Amino acid sequence: MTPFTYLRADTVNDAVRLGAGETAAFLGGGTNIVDLMRETVARHETLVDVTRLSAAVTETAEGGLLIGAAATNTAVAEHHGVRTRYPMLSRAILAGASAQIRNMATVGGNLLQRTRCTYFYDTDGSHCNKRAPGTGCDAREGFNRIHAILGASDACVATHPSDMCVALTALDAVVHVEGRDGARTLPFGELHRLPGDRPDLDTVLAAGDLITAIELPPLGVAARSTYRKVRDRASYAFALISVAAAIEMDGDRIADVRIAFGGVAHKPWRATKAEPALRGELASEAVFRAAAAAEFADARPLRDNAFKPELATRTLAAVLAELAKGDVA
Amino acid sequence: MSIIDTAKQAAQGLMQGAIEKLVPLAPDSWIPGGRPDPLIAHKHGLIGTPVSRRDGALKVKGEAGFAAEFRFDDMAYAALAYATIPRGRITAIDSAAADAAPGVVLVMTHLNAPRMNTPGVFGSSPTAVGPADLPILQDDRIHWNGQPIACVLAETQEQADHAASLLGFTYDAEPSTTSLEGAKANGREPGLFMGQPLHNRIGDADAALATAPHVVDQVYRTPRHNHNPIEPHAATIAWIDGALVIHDASQMVTAQAQTIGEIFDLEPDKVRLTSPYVGGGFGCKGLWDHQIIGAAAAKLAGRPVRITLSREGVYRVVGGRSLTEQRVAIGATAEGRFDALVHTGLSIMTPHNNMPEPFILGTRAAYACPNISLQVDIARMNMLANTFMRAPGEAVGTFALECAVDELAVDLGIDPVELRILNEPDKDPTSGLAFSSRHIVEAWRNGADHFGWADRSVEPATRRDGEWQIGMGCATGTYPYYRMPGAQARITLTRDGDAVRALIEVAAAEMGMGTSTTTAIVGAERLGLSLDQVEVGYGDSSIPGAIMAGGSQQTAAIGAAVIAAHNALVAELLKLAGNDSPLAGLSADTVGSEDAGLAKIDDPTQRESYASILTRAQRDSVTVTAAAAQPLELMHWSMHSHSAIFCEVRVNAVTGETRVSRILGSFDCGRILNPKTAKSQFRGGIIMGLGMALMEETQFDERNGRIMNPSLAEYHIPVHLDVPEIDVIWTDIADPHTPMGAHGIGEIGITGVAAAVANAVYNATGKRVRDLPITLDKLL
Amino acid sequence: MSFVVNGNAVPGPADPRVSLLDHLRETLHLTGTKKGCNQGACGACTVLVDGERILSCLALAVQYDGREITTIEGLAETAALHPLQAAFIEHDGFQCGYCTPGQICSAIGMAAEARRGVPSHVSADLAADVILTRDEIQERMSGNLCRCGAHNGIIDAIQATMAPAPTAETSAELAA
Structure with missing residues (x-):
């Protein structure tokens, strides 16, 4: 570990002042x-x-929730309002990492966690454009089971590892940011980037920008929502595929729906093609699969993850079927 | 080599050959174990009663001191740097920044490391346990991607780690082989395991296969695995007055101390290696580069050193299980009798070690069959030396063999349990030797009954619970009974007034098998003492003899050594007892121990207590040391442990995720000494088998030979939620030819498990997965 | 800075890079807390901070100024064993003993979370009270790896200590 100076901020203004500069970073729970x-x-x-x-x-005031960025993952998951009004968020958090890590990890830190691509982590032995821009990507032709099938670039095929962020994308959350030029907000879906030719940049935040809070807007559809994560062991593993979904039924018809996928892209993936394909339709396996097909039509699987489009399709169909039946609390 | 050495070797070879011919034919009574251990007849003593671990309180309080928890004054901390190419030379080292970094004591590379001898590679001599036939930090050569090439010592671990990250290396890469196809193209060689060919041919299997009415002929693949004990390898090292002291985590304290002594040209009494606790081993807690580098750095710096491998470091320095490609072909009659059994294939090792994954070992004695062909070939790759990992050979070999048997059962329409029982041999089918103890049929019957095997749906993919498809599978597990030469035991009997205590010391290792507890149980029973009168010493190279916690042989090795030491103790006490004792005039072989004293075996009223003997002899204590008899029984009988594994899986029809919902191991492993710790041993092996079945794989990048998941986050081992309640039962039938009637049980648990899971997955889904691990993508 | 470890005020580290784990082990010589991976992947380093379980390997010690830390050495109030420690011995909830302190500290933190009503990944109803079924305990303990395979004994010990056999009332809830 490179020697560093540890500073503690007691106010947002302090934090922004102390955190200015390219070599500084904010420290939350430290888990990443x-x-x-x-x-x-x-x-x-x-x-x-x-x-x-x-x-x-x-x-x-609008009837949503404002979550301070220093709230721990556990605090959010156990919050009564989150559990009852945004259950997919509780479930997404509880599907991630371990209890110990959730007790430490903050919401702000969770948003900024970095990929689990093993070539990214291998500082000495591997090429990685995300870690060292311009050096190449060893994952593209290497081990890429957990890697992206949507929105990747020649430069980078990494995925964003967060579970919580998948739910936040689906919930139309808003990110509150404090920067050198004062406070601003941005839609959650605009926080994370696709890799393009700058995979070193995970988000649109500038150096010194501090995430201060996440706002959950009131969202009736979210009351009937869930999160399903598919992984290589029963617990304590990163997602191969995950689905956050919320549904509102009007009889047998889908009145409204929110869907996001994890484990498929460089960012939590809001299903902007699947959602319109579902709204107003009669709930059926065929409709669910067709919606997934629309979402994954552009999928570009790699050596080890050709199973992902089908797995994501099946998982989405199963989740929607369950939600449509009202089986999920 | 001198003429005398050559002659000596020739003579030894002749002797060895003669022994190998004569021992199988000798009368039982000439062989160790030919007369049953008297303890087998003790039915209501300590043996077989559940006893909690003696080190339990220390471990649950965090007071058991592991290797990285010893301290020396003025100790420096080590960090390693690793090569990033698979083969070549280091042409330049930039250490300026590291040298100048705060707290750095020294940077050691091949340029300034002390001169050291190349360690003897494991098995090259009776005491050699080196990782590979390679010099360590002695030249500029790179032999694998991840080889340690520099060591930084600093005042703190943080400083050492940082400085190591500042080192720069320039390489001249040379051609290397890092892919399976490349290794195959370079050519195959016949595999040798511990000097013996991995090859058996009985009858003509190919011809029999060609005419068999029912044939299964498939290829099965198993990937690389890593042991992943939760304690990373570590050593705390000091040179004290020219002697080397190493507090290590070791499964082989004595041999390791000996090999290290040879590396540094030290007399045997100038190396002391302790290993009181080992935080998991499974085959990997032996001698690797890090202890040698740590000792060299301590020598160069003139300071004690703590070297703890990072988790990544463990993957770079400590070898795992190699990959295999196995063909199993079985030809059977319409009734299901095997007429041909072929088990052949390939394993990978390096140019510098000698450890082909011996996957045919378990097949040799598995089934009656007139035509058998077994062969392990090897090909070589530039990679970290692979090594022994829990049931080397059998763990992966039983996967292939027992999946093939299941496939044959389906083809024949015979219950797989019945098919196995039908082909039960009455003697070892490859060696022709009699079995010392084989009650596998009983294990199968008990297991099937206990598990509810009769409820299995014979037709695959027919049971379902919501999204979950349910299936049952079974497989045979097997592991040989071993006992290695070299074990000794030292017994010290101490008197304090009328009270006596015994200290039993063995140069063994305790890595959680319960050895210290079991040794106390057996020792107390053998000496006629209560459990709290017996103390056990272990984990220290200063104790006489050499005992390896490997090959599931430690319990047998200790057992035989304690038998010898007990005999010596009886003889010594009889001498001390003199003419005034009620035992006067009796010979040692007519006297045994009971109730804290010696007694005539056929007339126990003729007795005297230890306290009385020692008091009269005016002695406070008596100490004896004796070596176990040579393990000739291994050549006289075919000696194996067996198991029948039953498993129920749930496979998610949507996602392909597999969960093991029930599993039962029915074991035939001789007499169980401590049911409490034995159950844990069996379960532990089974759980490692579940990991192997469903999730474990060391990702080796074939482009450059680099291990890409050197972490417990990316190398998956089972977590609590993956592990169902595991049923374990056993026949508890004593092997009449082993100490205590017991068999080692550390490794058999893992064997057969992957096959049982794969067979259950087939029963649940109708899909055969022949390459491990059975990940969800293979079932979509 | 300073914090309280097992009831004693102790100084913090001089170097901010020092993890709580290394500070405990190397400076305070409290080696009961174990280092298994040093990357948040095994749980061996679990300690309690103000009663909450965390991974001390990912915790920079400087961040814990003023907090109360309990390690395995501080669990038992007397020289005797904490009931969970005794249960680990009784149920053979370990073999090598290396993951054990982390498992025990984790289980104590887990029980507090359950009492507080924190749901888990396997909770069917997010809003319901927590009943520590075997499944619930297994999921909640999944952040603590064990390689010897003592999982059954660990869960047995925790269940016996933290989740006594269900009463008629809780059984009915379970069935419902």
Whole structure:
């Protein structure tokens, strides 16, 4: 680990001031950044501890929830309002990592966690455009079981590893950011980037930008929602595929729907093609599969992940069927 | 080699040949185990009663001290740097930044490392346990991607790690072989395991196969595996007055100390290696580069060193199980009798070690068959030396063989349990030797009954619960009974007033098998003492003899050594007892131990207590050391443990995820000494088998030979939610020819499990997966 | 900075790179907390911070200024064993003993979470009270790897200590 200076911020203004500069980074629960520093994937010279900033989960005037970025994953998952009004978010968080990690990890940190591509982690022995721009991508022709099938580029085929973010994408969450130029918000779906020719940039945030909160807008459809994660062991593994879905039925017809996929792209993948294909349709296996087919029509599987479009399709169909029946709380 | 050495070797060869011919033919009574161990007749003593681990309290309180928890004053911390090419030379090292980094004590590379002898590769001599026939930090050559090429010592671990990350290396790469196809193209050689050819031919299997009415002929593949003990390899090392002290995590304390002594040209008494606790081993806690590098760095710096491998470091330095490609072909009559059995294939090793994964070992004695052809070939790759991992050979060999038997059962329309029983041999089908103890049919019957095998749906893909398809499968597990030469035991009997205590010392290792507890149980029973009168010493190379916690042989090796030491103790006590004792005039072979004293075996009223003997002799203690008899029984009988594994799986029809919902192991492993720890041993093996079946694979990038998942996050082992409640039962029938009637049980648990799971997956889905692990994509 | 470890005030590290785990082991010589992977993948380093289980390998010690840390050495209030420690011995919930301190600390944190009503990945109803069934315990303990394969004994020990046999009332809830 490169030597660094540890600073603790007691206010957002402090944090933004202390965290300015290319070599600084914000420190939440440390569950990813400490590992990245130890592996020398990251070499920050200053870490600004922002865990003492707002961790509150409060009701918004509009009837949604505002989650302080320092809230732990556990705090969000166990929050009564999240459990009852946005169950997919609780479930997504609970499907991720382990209880110990969820107790440490913050919401802000979760959004900024980096890929689990093993070539990205292999600082000495592998080429990775995300870690070292311009060096090449060893994953494209190597082990790429957990890698992207949508939206990848020649430069990078990594996936975003978060479960929570998949639900937040589906829930139309809003990210509150404090930067050098003051406060701003952006839709969650615009936070993470596709790799293009700059896979080193995971998000649109500028250096020194601090995520202060996540806002969940009121969303009736979310009350009937869930998260299903498919992985290589029963627990404590990153997703091969995950589906966050919410549905509102009007009799047998799908009145409204929200869908996002994890494990398929460089960002949590909002299913912008599948959703319109479902709205107003009669719920059926065929309709579910057709919606998935629309979403994955452009899928570009790699050596080890050719199973993903079919797995994602089946998983989506099963989740929607269950939600349509009302079996999921 | 001198003429005398040559002559000596020739003589030894002749002797060895004569022994191999004569031992099988000798009368039983000439062979160790020819007369049953008297303890087998002790039916109501300590043996067989469940006893909690003696080190339990220390372990649950965190007070058991592991290798990285010893301390020396002024100790420096080590960090390693690893090569990133599979083969070539280091042409330049840039260590300026590392040298200048805060806290750095030294940077050691091949340029400044002390001169050391090349370790003897495992098996090249009775004491050699080196990882490969390669010098360590002695030249500029790179032999595998991940080879340690530099060591940084610093005042703290953080400083050492950082400095190591600043080192720069320039390489001149040379042609290498890192793909399976490339290795095959370079050519195959016949495999030799511990000097013996991995080859058996009985009758004409090819001809029999060609005419058999029912034939299964398939190829099965198993990937690389890593042991992944939760304790990473570590050693705390000091040179004290010219002697080397290593607190290590070791399954082979004595041999390891000896090999290290040879590397540094030290007399045997100048190396002391301790290993009181081993945080999991499974075959990998032996001698690797890191202890040697740590000792060299300590020597160069003149300071004690702690070297702890990072988890990635474990994958770079410590070898795992190699991959296999196995063909199994069985030809059978319409009734299901095997007429041909072929088990052949390929395993991969390096140019510098000698460990072909011996996957035919379990097949040799598995089934009655007049025509058998077994062969392991090897091809070589530039990679980290592979090694022994829990049931080397049998773990992967039983996957192939027992899947093929299941496929044949389906083809024949015969229940797979009945098919196996039908082909039960009455003597070893390849060696022709009598079995020492084989009650596998009983294990099958008990297991089937207990598991509810009769409820199985014979037709695949017919049971379902919602999204989950349910199936049952079974397989035979097997592991040989071994006992290695070299074991000794030292017994010290101490008197304090009328109270006596015994200390039993063996140069063995405790990595969680329960050895210290079992040794105390057996020792107490043999000496006629209560459990709390017996203390066990182990894990220290200063104890006489050499005992390896490997090959599931430690319990037998200790058992035989304690028999010898007990005999010596009886003789010594009789001498001390003198003419005034009630035992006066009796010869040692007519006297045994009971109730804290010696007694005439056929008239126990003729007795004297240990305390009384020692008191009269004016002694506070008596110490004896004795070596176990040579393990000739292994050449006289065919000696194996057996199991019948039953498993129920649920395969998700949507996602292909497989969950094992029930599993039962029915074991025939001689007499069980401590049911409590034995059950855990069996379960532990079974769980490692579940990992092997469903998720474990070391990802070896064939482009450059680099292991790409060197982490517990990306190399999946089963978590709690993957592990169902595991039923374990056993026949508990003593092997009349082994100490205590027992067999080692550390490895048999894993065998057969992957096949049982694969067969259950077939029963659930109708899909055969012949390459491990059975990941969901193979079932979509 | 300083924090409290097992009831004693202790100084923090001089170097901010030092993890809570290394600080405990190398500076405070509390080696009961184990290092298995140093990357948050095995759970061997689990300790309790203000009663919550965390991974000390991913925790920078400087971040824990003023917090109360309990390690395996501090669980038992007297020289005797904590009931869960005793249950681990009784149920043979370990072999090599290396993952054991982490398993035990984790289970204690897990029980507190369950009492508080934190649901898990396998909870059928997110809003219901938590009943520590075997499945629930297994999922909640899945962050603690064991390679010896002591899983059954570990869950047995936890169930016996933390989730006594269901009463008629809880059985009815389970069935419902």
